[in-house]
Amino acid sequence: MKILKSKQNKEDIKKMPQVLFPGRIIMIYTEGEAERAVDYLLTQPILGIDTETRPSFQKGKKYKVGLIQVSTHDTCFLFRLNFFGLTPAIVRLLEDTNVPKIGLSLKDDFMSLKKRKDFKPGNYIELQEYVKQFGITDMSLQKLYANLFEMRISKTQRLSNWEANILSDAQKLYAATDAWACVQIYEELERLRKTGDYQLEVIKEDEENIPEEGQG
Numbered sequence: 001m002k003i004l005k006s007k008q009n010k011e012d013i014k015k016m017p018q019v020l021f022p023g024r025i026i027m028i029y030t031e032g033e034a035e036r037a038v039d040y041l042l043t044q045p046i047l048g049i050d051t052e053t054r055p056s057f058q059k060g061k062k063y064k065v066g067l068i069q070v071s072t073h074d075t076c077f078l079f080r081l082n083f084f085g086l087t088p089a090i091v092r093l094l095e096d097t098n099v100p101k102i103g104l105s106l107k108d109d110f111m112s113l114k115k116r117k118d119f120k121p122g123n124y125i126e127l128q129e130y131v132k133q134f135g136i137t138d139m140s141l142q143k144l145y146a147n148l149f150e151m152r153i154s155k156t157q158r159l160s161n162w163e164a165n166i167l168s169d170a171q172k173l174y175a176a177t178d179a180w181a182c183v184q185i186y187e188e189l190e191r192l193r194k195t196g197d198y199q200l201e202v203i204k205e206d207e208e209n210i211p212e213e214g215q216g
Contacts, residue, residue, distance in 0.1 A: 002192060006135050007203040008143040019151040021176035023074035027167075035089040037070075037077045042092075042099055044072045048182035049103045049124075052162040052175055053112060054082075065112045066162040069179040070101075076176035082163045086117040097122040102182040104128055104141050127185060134189065135200045145181050148188050153177055 028034050041047060052067040066082040068090065079090060094113070103109065104127045113119070128139045138144055142153045157174035164171075192198045 002148075002198040003201055004134055004136060004192075004198050005147055005201045005203055006137050008138050008147045009203075010143075013142065013146045013152050016146055016150055016152040018154055019145065019149070019177065019181070020173050021071070021076060021180045023071075023076060023176075023180070025172050025176050026075065026077050027172075028077055028079045029083050031084050031087045031089070034079055034084065034087050037079070038089040038093045041070055041072070041077065042096055044099060046183055046187075047072060047099055047101045048179040048184075048186075049101045049106075049109075050175070050178045050182065051109045051112065054161055054163045055159045063163065064116055065109075067167075067175060068113075069175040071176060071179035071183060073180075073183065076179055078167070078172060078175055081116065086113065086119070091117060091119045094119050095122045099123060100125055102127065102186040104139075104144075104182060125186060127182060130186065130189065134192070134198075135202070141178060141181060141185075144185050148185055153181060 026037065028037050048071040050069050051065045052069070053065050054063040056062055064081070066080070068079040068081060070077050070079070070093070081090075101122070101124050103124060106121075106124055106126050110121055127141075127144065131138070131144060136144070136147065138147065142155060145151065145153050154174065157168075157171050160168075160171055162171070167175075
């Protein structure tokens with residue numbers, strides 16, 4: 001039986017082994033490549049999705065979303081939006097109503113993406129909402145992954161330059177891991193929901209942990 005925690009301790013996460021996306025990473029630099037990638041992605045049963053934006057360290061200056069990463073179970077496509085924008089193919093992917101796309105803080109991602117081009121979001125599952133039925137109060141991807149798998153997602157590349165001409169291997173792995181992790185989290189939660197094979201450990205400040213039987 002898996003033990004889920006209502007809140008994950010940051011210090012515990014630091015001690016966990018790091019997880020990295022284990023599959024193929026395919027860079028998308030042109031509109032034609034984007035069209036072919038979207039055709040493939042829309043044949044898949046489930047997708048993880050996330051975005052990256054170049055950080056601004058200057059007051060009043062903001063950048064548009066520079067990267068969309070979309071992952072299957074074993075392949076992640078990195079769409080370089082700062083090269084070619086939000087193409088019709090990518091809009092088709094974002095508006096698709098058939099393939100479920102799993103993400104976190106999707107409302108913020110949609111708001112940022114719409115600054116490039118307006119679209120109507122299709123079939124999405126928001127992890128921050130989905131985890132509430134398990135009694136989990138953490139909202140970050142790192143804490144959710146640590147809670148379920150006892151492994152650590154590194155965030156060291158988060159504030160790197162996502163509009164660089166060539167992304168580093170560390171940036172590529174960071175981006176792919178975030179999108180892929182969304183699928184892993186959702187599918188594990190779905191398994192636990194169907195089987196009921198978990199217990200919730202309620203973490204309260206200044207109190208001992210209180211075990212509760214999970215609802216499955």
